Amino acid sequence: xxxxIEQPADGTRDRTPAxxxxxxxxxxxxxxxxxxxxxxxxxxxxxxxxxxxxxKRVREAAQELGYVPxxxxxxxRAGHSRMVLLPAAHVPVGPLYSRFLNDLxxxxxxxDYTVVQYGSIGLDPEDAARAWAELxxxxxxxxxxxxxxxxxxxxxxxxxxxxxxxxxxxxxxxxHSLVLDxxxxxxxxxxxxxxxxxRRIGVVVPEEPGxxxxxxxxxxxxxxxxxxxxxTVVPLPLAYTEESAGELAARWPELxxxxxxxxxxxYAMLLMRAxxxxxxxxxxxxxxxxxxxxxxxxxxxxxxxxxxxDMVLGGELAALVDGAVNGTADPVGGRSLxxxxxxxxxxx
Amino acid sequence: xxxxIEQPADGTRDRTPAxxxxxxxxxxxxxxxxxxxxxxxxxxxxxxxxxxxxxKRVREAAQELGYVPxxxxxxxRAGHSRMVLLPAAHVPVGPLYSRFLNDLxxxxxxxDYTVVQYGSIGLDPEDAARAWAELxxxxxxxxxxxxxxxxxxxxxxxxxxxxxxxxxxxxxxxxHSLVLDxxxxxxxxxxxxxxxxxRRIGVVVPEEPGxxxxxxxxxxxxxxxxxxxxxTVVPLPLAYTEESAGELAARWPELxxxxxxxxxxxYAMLLMRAxxxxxxxxxxxxxxxxxxxxxxxxxxxxxxxxxxxDMVLGGELAALVDGAVNGTADPVGGRSLxxxxxxxxxxx
DNA sequence: ACGAGTCATTGACACGTGTCACTCACCCGA
DNA sequence: TCGGGTGAGTGACACGTGTCAATGACTCGT
Numbered sequence: 001x002x003x004x005i006e007q008p009a010d011g012t013r014d015r016t017p018a019x020x021x022x023x024x025x026x027x028x029x030x031x032x033x034x035x036x037x038x039x040x041x042x043x044x045x046x047x048x049x050x051x052x053x054x055x056k057r058v059r060e061a062a063q064e065l066g067y068v069p070x071x072x073x074x075x076x077r078a079g080h081s082r083m084v085l086l087p088a089a090h091v092p093v094g095p096l097y098s099r100f101l102n103d104l105x106x107x108x109x110x111x112d113y114t115v116v117q118y119g120s121i122g123l124d125p126e127d128a129a130r131a132w133a134e135l136x137x138x139x140x141x142x143x144x145x146x147x148x149x150x151x152x153x154x155x156x157x158x159x160x161x162x163x164x165x166x167x168x169x170x171x172x173x174x175x176h177s178l179v180l181d182x183x184x185x186x187x188x189x190x191x192x193x194x195x196x197x198x199r200r201i202g203v204v205v206p207e208e209p210g211x212x213x214x215x216x217x218x219x220x221x222x223x224x225x226x227x228x229x230x231x232t233v234v235p236l237p238l239a240y241t242e243e244s245a246g247e248l249a250a251r252w253p254e255l256x257x258x259x260x261x262x263x264x265x266x267y268a269m270l271l272m273r274a275x276x277x278x279x280x281x282x283x284x285x286x287x288x289x290x291x292x293x294x295x296x297x298x299x300x301x302x303x304x305x306x307x308x309x310d311m312v313l314g315g316e317l318a319a320l321v322d323g324a325v326n327g328t329a330d331p332v333g334g335r336s337l338x339x340x341x342x343x344x345x346x347x348x
Numbered sequence: 349x350x351x352x353i354e355q356p357a358d359g360t361r362d363r364t365p366a367x368x369x370x371x372x373x374x375x376x377x378x379x380x381x382x383x384x385x386x387x388x389x390x391x392x393x394x395x396x397x398x399x400x401x402x403x404k405r406v407r408e409a410a411q412e413l414g415y416v417p418x419x420x421x422x423x424x425r426a427g428h429s430r431m432v433l434l435p436a437a438h439v440p441v442g443p444l445y446s447r448f449l450n451d452l453x454x455x456x457x458x459x460d461y462t463v464v465q466y467g468s469i470g471l472d473p474e475d476a477a478r479a480w481a482e483l484x485x486x487x488x489x490x491x492x493x494x495x496x497x498x499x500x501x502x503x504x505x506x507x508x509x510x511x512x513x514x515x516x517x518x519x520x521x522x523x524h525s526l527v528l529d530x531x532x533x534x535x536x537x538x539x540x541x542x543x544x545x546x547r548r549i550g551v552v553v554p555e556e557p558g559x560x561x562x563x564x565x566x567x568x569x570x571x572x573x574x575x576x577x578x579x580t581v582v583p584l585p586l587a588y589t590e591e592s593a594g595e596l597a598a599r600w601p602e603l604x605x606x607x608x609x610x611x612x613x614x615y616a617m618l619l620m621r622a623x624x625x626x627x628x629x630x631x632x633x634x635x636x637x638x639x640x641x642x643x644x645x646x647x648x649x650x651x652x653x654x655x656x657x658d659m660v661l662g663g664e665l666a667a668l669v670d671g672a673v674n675g676t677a678d679p680v681g682g683r684s685l686x687x688x689x690x691x692x693x694x695x696x
Numbered sequence: 697a698c699g700a701g702t703c704a705t706t707g708a709c710a711c712g713t714g715t716c717a718c719t720c721a722c723c724c725g726a
Numbered sequence: 727t728c729g730g731g732t733g734a735g736t737g738a739c740a741c742g743t744g745t746c747a748a749t750g751a752c753t754c755g756t
Contacts, residue, residue, distance in 0.1 A: 381706090382705065383706090384705075385704090385705060385706075396705090397703065399703085399704060423711095425710075
């Protein structure tokens, strides 16, 4: 793709020669009133009455100067902010998860929170927590990767954070934990394969770094399901390349597997194609199941069976955050939720 | 997927009964020194010498109280922040673009910037700019969707923003614009199809909202390429569902197209499958080209031809931001760049 | 013994805002 | 005429930090 950089024409470049940014004091001066009055007018404070002519003068002065309040000063004075900190994951998460994050951001935004992404590079959990605490967010929503230890939670709480919410594979101490039941994904997949008569089940484990958080519990879930009926589970390391898939497929006869859970629709599609190219019949010789129910999975032949994951909606999580901040939340332990379930197509 | 909410055990719940968060004054009091000394010690100010015993007392006091500086107060005093504002797009962008955004965030983080996502809901450009300006960011990197008008740029600059960078389809006035040459994507695709003897070219236009920003210029690029040699371009509205693709495929004979550019690998795969199911020979009767060079595109048969887009690296853009902030940047107009080019596989 | 010079530390201000308590002018009723 | 009430606005403080100029205490050379 062609790209080009364009810099501002020199004419407009320094039309603003280091002019200081206007403050409410400047507005007050221009309007001929006190700074307090400016604050009252611009914030529409109802407890104080200001005459209409004065209001108008203030508004016009603010307009003319292009005055914009300073959020930091405001929240410093107020003693609290409406910032939600979102420790960012540096991993190539799937489309489902990234869509969830995007939705979450927008839902929070709609509730008038400011979302701050914050990647913590190579810091241990407590140092990361200290870095986060500097921003004095009102809530921290950790979406995995960065572990939130109890000590880290304590640091955050002590800095005024109202709610620490961790959405991950297991509950963290002292936080409102939203547990995404990853093992269940592997379990239902394995159960489905077993129900169709399979006994030696491969489970793809992506080699891409950062995905163990998801892949390990899924593998474990498959193991428990298999263990219950004496079936076998074999972990299959796989990189997201055609070569890696080809090599794995070449070893297929010696592995003696009659089914495989592909971790993902993407990895499953990759592997299924490699198997077919290697002459393995799907689903005759080996059944294949993915996860995420991507539309693209329906385009291959046979159509890919998959585990449909009903991810919690971004809006729901945002509401939980809001509730936790206000203290009104805590929809207690229950909150029985959507299942992940198998959608059988043709590959299994 | 099963999910459950867990709230903190009541024992640890209010172990901190509204205890105020410690400030540097508290540290000073505990260490028996002045607040200034605390500031000097904790910031390792080199211009002032503090005795080693005192340093130790201060550090221990800070440690004991769990003191964490207040970023807002700090940047208020300093008069500037290191916050980069990233107006968030509420659209389901492709994996390529979202990966680019993720990289950008991490690269900025590595340069010690704080990345703030900010969705502006239904505001006109100037109101949005005012909302952004309240945060007093040092730079704003707009990635499309939200239009940055010259007036908006003025508002931002006036609030102290050092650099406004817009990465999009066309340069915006007064900003450092990074132009992603979307038309070129459509052009090279069309040129390739024409070179293989096709004359009536369909161009998929996704119906999903928010993608016009990409699809319109690509369509336009295809038009110019076709116009140069008297070929025809037909826009093809398509939703990302099997039904929509099926309907479009059913109308295929009457459209009389011998080639189609699918906007995307994903849309192209969807359409190609529908065409095949409708009995259209690919590439015999109709050639298909996608874009993004997704790995999954190589799994279908015939393998999908595609336009490989060498997106600017997140790290490069971050460096540009940093340079613009420091004023050292402006690698002037040139910066000749990577091309988007066709990778021919089997579908064309 | 005394001025000069270094060392360690501190008091005070500024950053930009929100808000409480207070002042001032004015009007009304007795 | 005077006390009290009301409407319109203001002075001053606090939020938590960084940093400059100033203050003592102490040492040293003559």
